[in-house]
Amino acid sequence: MKLFVIAGEASGDKLGAALMAGLSELSPGIDWAGVGGPEMAAQGLESIFAMEELSVMGLMEVLPKYRQLKARIAQTAEAVIAANPAALITIDSPDFCLRVARLARAQRPDLKVIHYVAPSVWAWRPGRAAKMAKVVDHVLALLPFEPPLMEAAGMSCDFVGHPVVAEPRATRAEAEAFRETHMIGADQPLALCLPGSRTGEVKRLGKRFDEALMQLRDREPGLRVVLPTVRGVAGMVREMTARWPVPPIVVEQPEDKRAAFAAADIALAASGTVSLELAASRVPMVIAYDANFVTWHLIWRLLRIDTVTLVNLVSDTRAVPEFLGPECKPRAIAQEMLELLELRDKSEAQRAAMELTMERLGEGGEAPGLRAARSVLEFLAK
Incomplete structure (x- = not known):
């Protein structure tokens, strides 16, 4: 044939x-x-x-x-x-x-x-x-x-x-080794920063994500941040984040990204399939996204759904908070992340939605x- x-x-x-x-x-x-x-x-x-x-x-x-x-x-x-x-x-x-x-x-x-x-x-x-x-x-x-x-x-x-259910994941030992390599204590909160994989997304969201994480760090002084990236934007990401008041750990290799996902306590991510990757590793998340004024209003008028996060859609919940378009503001994002870190009920509700999502996707x-x-x-x- x-x-x-x-x-x-x-x-x-x-x-x-x-x-x-x-x-x-x-x-x-x-x-x-x-x-x-x-x-x-x-x-x-x-x-x-x-x-x-x-x-x-x-x-x-x-x-x-x-x-x-x-x-x-x-x-x-x-x-x-x-x-x-x-x-x-x-x-x-x-x-x-x-x-x-x-x-x-x-x-x-x-x-x-x-x-x-x-x-x-x-x-x-x-x-x-x-x-x-x-x-x-x-x-x-x-x-x-x-x-x-x-x-x-x-x-x-x-x-x-969905192919995400077949992707390899890091072991607990690999997660612990990642923390040890980067001198992150077992009780230190670790946040993933995921502003997208395209140049335009990183430029548009990077500064706001940094501001949100800075405000979160004011409340959680021990917070460490990891920014997984891809080859196409890695150079730009390293240059941009070098100017951040507290530069994140930038990782590019697939095995380092998997270990970072397994080691993380929370994530701030751009809207997209990354929400499913985070769900596969059971990382509580906040989703944020914005586009230029004209593009955003065109998209918003065409949308037929009240959430853009696949975890919410597949699990038929609204467990993952979203800050989209005009709502993509660092202060509100930081507050939601703080609540996810401090309020066990919130993080557990997300993990339950993630379990259901992965089950429904074929895990x-x-x-x-x-x-x-x-x-x-x-x-x-x-």
Whole structure:
């Protein structure tokens, strides 16, 4: 059997690699074609061009590369037709992937198309599901409440589990070693500072996060702060935080980040999937986010939900406090963090919501990549 797979960014490459591994386990001998990164290459994919060409975000980043991206869309669609696969599997990156699917289906209407990662129609722009249904037959969903929404739009859909449940976590010994290495006492409060992984987020939120943590330190003088970061913004983060009155410990390596998560007592984080990473390590958190005035008001008018934190949504609670847009103020954030540190009922309520979230996302069950592979094979067998 031949399958054509497409991923457009690092997170999709990781999902794709787990899916490919699962499919190879359940149905050995698959012939792979498509676009992917190093993790998918390790599973046997020879990408028709470098996936990094597709890893652009935002209007100003896309415009200079528009003609190149359009050419890659056409090239990829032609490669799909030439490969004549049993199915086209697109992984996230809908702006690229669904355009390829549309062109390929125009030439081969019977082509089966599977999309991995449902669009967040529960949050905003619900019409995206109906548009996607014109070129997608089956969806692999990361969140348990997504299948009915996809099915209502005309696609079949299986919840296959969120990849966060399969991520490695640090042991208690590794957490203790992290504290010892950085001379953090066992009774000293340790806070994670997570202002985002993109340059714009770090610039916008970094100063406010620092102010909130300074105010918290006034009440908790022994507070230590760790700022996990990623390669793309690590240099900027180190330069920016060097000017903070009390610079945080900046960690970049995955094993150091895991240990920091396991060692932390509390976290201040930008909105995003990081809330699930914190939940996996059972770290009580406060979520804060802001954008420029115009962008924020456009987003707020489009939102169909009263919380943006996935832990709240999946657990169907509102245990994680949020400070969004105009409410993203250091004083209020610091007060909420102080209460989480001092009031056991608050932190325990969050941990209960985290336990429920992880259970609902598939923790303790079959690995998401294997569940996704099983869903693909069952769909193709119908």
